[in-house]
Amino acid sequence: MTVIRGLEGIIATTSSISSIIDDSLAYVGYDIDSLAEHASFEEIVFLLWNRKLPIDIELRKFQQELAEHAELPDSFIEQLKIMPLKQVHPMAALRSAVSLLGVYDESAELMDDKSNYLKAVKLQAKMPTIVTAFSRLRKGLEPIGPRKDLSIAANFLYMLTGEEPEPIAIEAFNKALVLHADHELNASTFTARVCVATLSDIYSGITSAIGALKGPLHGGANEAVMKMLTEIGSLENVDAYIKEKMAKKEKIMGFGHRVYRKGDPRAKHLKIMAKKLTDLTGESYLYDMSVKIETMLKQEKNLVPNVDFFSASVYHSLKIDHDLFTPIFAVSRVSGWLAHILEQYDNNRLIRPRADYVGPERLAYIPVDERS
Template sequence: MTATKGLEGIVAAASSISSIEDGVLAYRGINIDELAEQATFEETAFLLWNGHLPNQQELAQLKGLFNVFSAVPDSLLEQLKLYPKDANTMAVLRTAVSALALYDETANDNSREANQLKAIKLQAQLPTIIAAYARIREGKEPVKPLEGVSIAHNFLYMLTGEEPDATSVLALDKALVLHADHELNASTFSARVTIATLSDIYSGVTSAVGTLKGPLHGGANEAVMEMLQEIGTVENAEGYIQRKIQNKDKIMGFGHRVYKNGDPRAKHLQHMSRQLGLMQGDTTLFDISVKVEALVTGQKGLKPNVDFYSASVYTMLGIPKDLFTPIFAISRLSGWTAHILEQLDNNRIIRPRAEYTGPYNQKYIPIEMR
């Protein structure tokens, strides 16, 4: 047996949920470009869970269930008030998702019907939890979710208590579509490993949230925003990037393990970044981003990934940096739960082997002789 670092190039599962072939990302066979331009996040979640786009009746039913389940138990909100105000937001989300299982009497029912309903519940509840904690740490009361609006609309409303404009809702909805699934990424793999033991769906999602928390996976867009803020102006971009290149520092938001010719999702967020800047009368973040992209791509040959422009989009939506990864979780939950359902449909516990690199033929030495 020979180990492959990071399991790179290893096919660890068969899946019909999403594919990345020749640089093209597709959900259930539909190109991400079509979905980003035409589909809502609710349609996308249904597609991932069910293998086909919903008709009007199916979509209305799903939206109705999201409305029904968007509230979270009052006792969970009280728990959020006890958390440190400076707690890591992904640690808060990880703990809250785990706690949700305690309030669900069907938590240990692993039938497909029960898990499909729990996937819908979780998809409805995550935005409420994240928005609630964001307000609680500022000394504000959580805002109850609205009925009859999209997940993107509801999240922005619960975060601020104010009705969001249509462009902002569209931008967040598009970002949710683009982040919904990405084949066998690290957090999705951890969800499948956990559920393969026949643990419950809450455990699987908790594993995934914990994995997404890592800066090499879900935290890249936060690091991108920190970089843009450090640069400050378009004029500062060239000197900043040159120093990064000379020092051989990693420039966050560029390159991808799977995409060698550019992330197909980046262009859609680039467009939304520009639109939001024009709407707000300030394109500074977009202009800096474009300059940085030109420098990095021109000198290192690296192209932006989905994290690069999502940073400026979220910032222009008024979202704090430390909520970027939790928003990623809201979207990717649809993919995580789709993979959990698929894993359970044809389950075998995931138990790879390791290449042993330690010593051989060692002898036990009695303690008095050591």
């Protein structure tokens, strides 16, 4: 057998959801640049699930469906309050909360198309509410319920703070959600598909995906980027900090990608928003530091930023707690996970690869009292 560690370059399935071809990302054939500039996140979710952009009446109906299922039951919120809120990582809380949602859904075990679609709507609608509820509860504040007149992007920021967000904040957050929505067969998406390929339920699939996203080599990179920027502190410290990292051969988060070779096509959109937002907040030094790091890594290592690098300063500028960056990733990526889960169900085959055994062979069993 030929062993491909990390399954790099292995084609594991066919999909009509998203594609990465010649360093270009597209959702169902639509280039990410046009979608990032023009589409609402709700349009993207509809596109990923239905393989077409909605017409006006379809979009309004879909928005209404999401709004109707965004609320969390009071008893569910009481369960969240039982968690050790001040010490648990938000991704661990989200993983447990999504699993708990399955307990509350009486149709969780039903596997017909109609039931699975409704579960997808519930999960997409409730994920932002869970993350913002957790954020407020751990600060000793009561959760703020969603408003039916706001988009997913606007609602998230509203539920986080209780204040209606500014248009530029909504634009930035919507753009981030659009850019993170799907990314072909990444680690968390593959995890979700492996899980439901056993014909397990959607809640199990999404819980599995969150577990994979929790790892710093996947979803935790933007939080690590913000930690790095905080440690550096100022523009004049960048040079020494990055050179020391490179000398120690330590990984610099937010750079490089398994798939892209010339650069992540999503990064430039968040770079623009990072510039606008840090100028508004008076923290333009964060953007300047990021650009200097970008220049150094390009010159020294020929590495370019991925989507995580500039998303860190975007979320920071929106006054979002740094450890919520990865849960926000999940709020967006659940749209892609659900699309892939539904696609897996439609043409399912159990995913069961092989391993090349390299351990000892033909050992004879020796009774325990005879072993030395």
